[in-house]
């Protein structure tokens with residue numbers, strides 16, 4: 001393999017790992033929904049703050065609701081030790097088309113077979129190979145800031161009842 005390809009792959013791996021790392025923060029929201037303390041805690045800016053504790057991964061058999069149709073579903077099970085690299089992809093050992101009878105896992109959807117021109121390939125598209133770029137497992141960490149996200153169905157019900165869009 002060319003050196004360029006290898007370094008490209010390394011970058012892809014590093015960014016997928018970086019994005020997928022579950023962020024664990026122990027900061028709580030203040031009474032007005034704002035922060036009672038900065039996210040890094042009371043440590044002065046010039047000092048290194050203690051690393052946040054790694055939170056246990058939520059491990060269930062129940063698929064989670066998606067917040068909008070295009071959302072990559074979150075991973076409901078633990079993925080500890082699941083390797084995704086040049087030599088293999090542990091996720092596909094259950095989620096590949098040919099494995100779902102045995103695993104009873106949902107198959108990767110048809111979009112995962114499409115290349116960037118929208119052509120369907122016979123196997124998973126290289127741009128969907130690094131699953132954890134998009135799919136992440138969950139922790140029960142407290143959200144560091146308040147979140148006022150409203151699901152579209154709730155918004156439609158609200159508007160139908162004469163509420164404002166704001």
Ligand code: HEC
Pocket residue numbers: 060061062063064072073074075076077079082090091092093094095103104105106131132135
């Ligand atoms: C041992 C088999 C197995 C492996 C390996 C596995 N999964 Fe799963 N996965 C399942 C099963 C079964 C479900 C259905 C829910 C459940 O039973 O946990 C599931 C559910 C999911 C879902 C939720 C789908 C939805 O529609 O809500 C996602 C996303 C997912 N897995 C991604 C992954 C990724 C990414 C990896 C690799 C890091 C992976 N899985 C590895 C078996 C597996």
Ligand code: HEC
Pocket residue numbers: 069070071072073089091092095106107108109110111112124127128129130131132133134135
């Ligand atoms: C570029 C982002 C991206 C990557 C990479 C990716 N997915 Fe997905 N995945 C999505 C999105 C978005 C959806 C929901 C829409 C759809 O089905 O395309 C989804 C849906 C799914 C579903 C639910 C399918 C269903 O019909 O309910 C499973 C299971 C899944 N992905 C597993 C995987 C696995 C395993 C990998 C790695 C081999 C992977 N995904 C790689 C974005 C991604």
